[in-house]
Amino acid sequence: MQAVSKKVLDRARELMRDGTVSRVAGWKAGEFFYDCEPALFETEESLKDLVYNRFCAANLSKFLITNDIASVADRGRTLVLLKPCDTYSFNQLLTEHRLSRDNVYILGVGCEGMCDVDRIRALGIKGITGVDESEDGKKLTVRTLYGDGEIDVDGVLVNKCETCKGKAHKIFDELISDNEEEGPRGDRFECVRELESMAPAERFAFWQKELSKCIRCNACRNACPACSCRKCVFDNNASGIASKANTDSFEEKLFHIIRAFHVAGRCTDCGECSRVCPQGIPLHLFNRKYIKDINEFYGEFAAGEEAGQRGPLISFEAGDREPNSVSDKGGD
Amino acid sequence: MPVNENVNADNGSAAEAQATETKQWKPRIVAFCCNWCSYAGADLAGSSRLSYPAEIKIIRVPCSCRVNPTFILKAFERGADGVIICGCHPGDCHYSTGNYYARRRMALLFSMLDYIGVERGRTRVEWVSAAEGARFSQVMNDFAKKISELGENVKVGDLRCRQ
Numbered sequence: 001m002q003a004v005s006k007k008v009l010d011r012a013r014e015l016m017r018d019g020t021v022s023r024v025a026g027w028k029a030g031e032f033f034y035d036c037e038p039a040l041f042e043t044e045e046s047l048k049d050l051v052y053n054r055f056c057a058a059n060l061s062k063f064l065i066t067n068d069i070a071s072v073a074d075r076g077r078t079l080v081l082l083k084p085c086d087t088y089s090f091n092q093l094l095t096e097h098r099l100s101r102d103n104v105y106i107l108g109v110g111c112e113g114m115c116d117v118d119r120i121r122a123l124g125i126k127g128i129t130g131v132d133e134s135e136d137g138k139k140l141t142v143r144t145l146y147g148d149g150e151i152d153v154d155g156v157l158v159n160k161c162e163t164c165k166g167k168a169h170k171i172f173d174e175l176i177s178d179n180e181e182e183g184p185r186g187d188r189f190e191c192v193r194e195l196e197s198m199a200p201a202e203r204f205a206f207w208q209k210e211l212s213k214c215i216r217c218n219a220c221r222n223a224c225p226a227c228s229c230r231k232c233v234f235d236n237n238a239s240g241i242a243s244k245a246n247t248d249s250f251e252e253k254l255f256h257i258i259r260a261f262h263v264a265g266r267c268t269d270c271g272e273c274s275r276v277c278p279q280g281i282p283l284h285l286f287n288r289k290y291i292k293d294i295n296e297f298y299g300e301f302a303a304g305e306e307a308g309q310r311g312p313l314i315s316f317e318a319g320d321r322e323p324n325s326v327s328d329k330g331g332d
Numbered sequence: 333m334p335v336n337e338n339v340n341a342d343n344g345s346a347a348e349a350q351a352t353e354t355k356q357w358k359p360r361i362v363a364f365c366c367n368w369c370s371y372a373g374a375d376l377a378g379s380s381r382l383s384y385p386a387e388i389k390i391i392r393v394p395c396s397c398r399v400n401p402t403f404i405l406k407a408f409e410r411g412a413d414g415v416i417i418c419g420c421h422p423g424d425c426h427y428s429t430g431n432y433y434a435r436r437r438m439a440l441l442f443s444m445l446d447y448i449g450v451e452r453g454r455t456r457v458e459w460v461s462a463a464e465g466a467r468f469s470q471v472m473n474d475f476a477k478k479i480s481e482l483g484e485n486v487k488v489g490d491l492r493c494r495q
Contacts, residue, residue, distance in 0.1 A: 204449025254405045316432035323439040323457040
């Protein structure tokens, strides 16, 4: 990954210098080197802060539309660094006409899985000052205030990378990657099936426990590339569920079910919701449930596979299955 | 005075009703009926003197696809024990295709409700035409029976609505 990283940073500088792009949407380190956050670089000098490392998990597709970068033509093109999974979100936004393809120059960047600093900490490692990667990218040497230690990358991957959808970029202008085109890794619906096999009361208890942690910070909504409405139903004060403390146990469920429902058929399973949740709620389980159901009921569908697809919830067939027959768990 | 007597009589019967309610639980069911088929079906059931349970509260909507998932979740939040959506038979929608979209949405939403622990039997979609008064009555009786069997939906109710 270090080799790719260097090539990416060099290429970004080059494109900026020769005027192909007038700004770069990338990542920069926050307070700590592992707090990589989306950032916009408008000048060549500022590019010294651009980074691409194991902690650049943020999906920059949403960053493009939150900042309206890609919708204004006369400001020149924007270079955006997209990992394979981020390209699905980009395609989906293109499908929904949220950005203009001509204003964006996509540099597809290779990815070997991103690391979650919380998972490194969970191994009991404190005072992290730096991380070095082994040649094959399978081991990390973590430098800390108390000495160095070696860990397996596989043990500290971000949740979404554990079941990677594959290393192929779905859309790009240029590619810098040394990944072989790997297929999906693991079964991303295993966790959904596990929940489904529980009794209704157990499922209820599981979600009650998880969702009671919700503080309604709206991070899941704000980071989600599919949640791209300019006006959100949850910002409506009359909705009765807008930005306030929960008054009862059902409210978080309502919020999360509706949030997931609004992106059903458009969610690319990029995993940003779970990654940004400060309370560690496994929100991807909602999205994956919808994706799994859609695949089962209406045929395999991967949002963002290509631009211009017609989503399953805005189409129908006369012979669709009846809602009453969708499940026989717990009820009739 | 007659007026006061009336008020007292009302209070008395309300208190009585409350007392019986605590003794015997009755399901609360919300039915979303489309204006063009199912609501007219309900009308026909009424004018044909066919009965359906009084616990079923009908909400008229222009089309079954007008039913926003939030409506259903809100109904459960406010203490509903079951929610049923009735629309025109597939192919007969007044707006041509509304019920096809509703069918997909509800299939996903009900599956999700089941996933979070609201039993599958508490949600239902039925197609009832304006000519099917008898079917309307039968569907509603069936559904009310099913909900009575499942019992009170204590899990999702807002406690404040159950004083």
